[in-house]
Amino acid sequence: DVKVTQSSRYLVKRTGEKVFLECVQDMDHENMFWYRQDPGLGLRLIYFSYDVKMKEKGDIPEGYSVSREKKERFSLILESASTNQTSMYLCASSPVGLAWKNTGELFFGEGSRLTVL
């Protein structure tokens, strides 16, 4: 089974702190994603990576950066956390090419619930 593992289920940080959210997948997927989920807003894409050291901005990249030094690991960084970044953060991975075209499957981690005080 595909496994996407997020390092922390629950975090509490203070305004201005630097926050790292880590995500690891074990299926050798090329694509990895970070989404943010807020009540009534659904999931919104923050950043996307299609290869090591490659990244693309999603719909709401402001206040975030990402790092992908290894294929299996994709990190989301909040350089200076703010209260409006309190949210559930979801990491996902997917295959590419025919595997994506035939199944379109996106595999999610369990989420990291971040509270910024």
Place this chain on the structure above:
Amino acid sequence: GIQVEQSPPDLILQEGANSTLRCNFSDSVNNLQWFHQNPWGQLINLFYIPSGTKQNGRLSATTVATERYSLLYISSSQTTDSGVYFCAVEPHKGAGSYQLTFGKGTKLSVIP
């Protein structure tokens, strides 16, 4: 960008009842998926259904691509069906982008 609207936003069912969830999208799509998020936050892919009909146990889904909507049917609902159901699409114009746009979800509560 493409708009994805789900209805109803909230739904309460008695155990054993049937339900239909709807997803409307504003442009042609290359990829459409239904997800279930359980009360603990885990999102699971239910169906990959850019067109046609699929069934998996008590769940089935139909997408009418020409009319830009998809329906998720839940029959004989159980308390374990509770959670949030999301529809997500990859626009045809963005085919190969691998980026899905999600609707806001339908929150389903099944009561015993």
